[in-house]
Amino acid sequence: MSVRKYKIHVPATTANVGPGFDVCGIALSLSLTLDVSIPSDGTGDVNPTIEYSGLDSANVPLSPYKNLLTRVALYVLRANGITAFPRGVHIHAHNEIPFGRGLGSSGAAVIAGVLLGDLLGGFKFPTARLLDYALMVERHPDNVTAALVGGFVGSYLRELSEDDIKAAAVPLAEVLPEFPPDAGPDWGPNPPQAPGGIGHYVRFGWAPEIKAIAVMPRFELATAKSRGVLPETYSRKDMVFNLQRLAVLTTALARSPPDAELIYEAMKDRIHQPYRVPLIPGLQTILSELTYTSHPGLLGICLSGAGPTILALATDNFESIAAEIVRIFKTENIEVDWKVLDVDTKGSWVEEIDA
Ligand SMILES: Nc1ncnc2c1ncn2[C@@H]1O[C@H](COP(=O)(O)OP(=O)(O)O)[C@@H](O)[C@H]1O
Ligand SMILES: N[C@@H](CCOP(=O)(O)O)C(=O)O
Numbered sequence: 001m002s003v004r005k006y007k008i009h010v011p012a013t014t015a016n017v018g019p020g021f022d023v024c025g026i027a028l029s030l031s032l033t034l035d036v037s038i039p040s041d042g043t044g045d046v047n048p049t050i051e052y053s054g055l056d057s058a059n060v061p062l063s064p065y066k067n068l069l070t071r072v073a074l075y076v077l078r079a080n081g082i083t084a085f086p087r088g089v090h091i092h093a094h095n096e097i098p099f100g101r102g103l104g105s106s107g108a109a110v111i112a113g114v115l116l117g118d119l120l121g122g123f124k125f126p127t128a129r130l131l132d133y134a135l136m137v138e139r140h141p142d143n144v145t146a147a148l149v150g151g152f153v154g155s156y157l158r159e160l161s162e163d164d165i166k167a168a169a170v171p172l173a174e175v176l177p178e179f180p181p182d183a184g185p186d187w188g189p190n191p192p193q194a195p196g197g198i199g200h201y202v203r204f205g206w207a208p209e210i211k212a213i214a215v216m217p218r219f220e221l222a223t224a225k226s227r228g229v230l231p232e233t234y235s236r237k238d239m240v241f242n243l244q245r246l247a248v249l250t251t252a253l254a255r256s257p258p259d260a261e262l263i264y265e266a267m268k269d270r271i272h273q274p275y276r277v278p279l280i281p282g283l284q285t286i287l288s289e290l291t292y293t294s295h296p297g298l299l300g301i302c303l304s305g306a307g308p309t310i311l312a313l314a315t316d317n318f319e320s321i322a323a324e325i326v327r328i329f330k331t332e333n334i335e336v337d338w339k340v341l342d343v344d345t346k347g348s349w350v351e352e353i354d355a
Helices: 068-079 105-121 127-138 141-149 162-168 223-227 236-252 260-266 273-279 283-289 319-331
Strands: 003-015 022-037 048-055 091-093 151-158 199-204 211-217 298-303 310-314 336-341 349-352
Touching: 003 105, 022 105, 022 141, 022 211, 022 336, 048 310, 068 091, 068 105, 068 127, 105 127, 105 141, 105 298, 105 349, 127 141, 141 151, 141 199, 141 273, 151 211, 199 273, 199 336, 199 349, 236 260, 260 298, 273 283, 273 298, 283 298, 283 319, 319 336
Parallel strands: 048 091
Antiparallel strands: 003 022, 003 349, 022 091, 022 151, 151 199, 211 310, 211 336, 298 310
């Protein structure tokens, strides 16, 4: 039996980068990789088989109607009139991105699922269309855009026409239904088609000497919970505070050599971090005690995505910067892991593997 084999590679991300709440994301050098095999002769099980290796894989559902990767792939297929997976598909997911830590594990899974759906349906969608499908699931563009295109990225959601607003406003449960245990390929109505051109982005420059220190507490904080503590409205003062910093930050991080004083202040935020402090013991102390003067080499420090990971951008002294963050978390009885990561400039890619 001949089998076509593919590899799908998607990077981790750090979203927000201080003042860029729901706007900015950076792709980082940890990845989710799928090895996908598809029999060419259409034989095999009607349902894909899934296996995992790597981080946090013990509790991932392996039913293709429960697993996030395959549910997203099925959404892309069904939105385009294909109601079932091709027969005999096997997926091996290898994961390096810790779940629920603010390093974009779900964004990476959504992008991997969109690319999987595109591959299985043979659609060959352009990047902008892949992003539309991802945004119908994830709904904030910062981490999925960076995971898809790589690098340091800013993005916005287009103001939609009335019809498109209706199509994009369908409840997530309709886009990604929780399939019942006995669901088969023909279960339920097909989901709505995604409006076109929902997300738009630009890639900023990045000074090559800047690396990302990710200090990852050993507890999960669901993004939904961390978004749940944010207010609906903000004062003009706080919005202006963030806008001023964001405008400076996007160019400052591209300049070589980086200006630590400028970046440190430009990475401050008033629209998400202060509200998330109660969910992450030690966050307030970390944000106020580590500075570019107390720790030479440090450029700026913020929450990574929705947390609880801390992102410190630095050019030097990675170990001592990480050690201080580790120490502060320890005073709160929180164990952590830490890594120095590079910026991934390639984004997501799909490769056919020779048999
Ligand atoms: N590779 C994956 N395969 C299946 N599900 C995943 C994968 N990665 C993440 N998830 C799901 O996404 C959840 C984490 O999402 P979220 O709370 O948004 O945190 P994060 O900040 O890591 O994106 C996990 O608990 C899991 O349910
Ligand atoms: N802008 C979002 C980003 C969430 O990123 P994640 O990696 O924590 O899923 C937010 O801050 O809620």
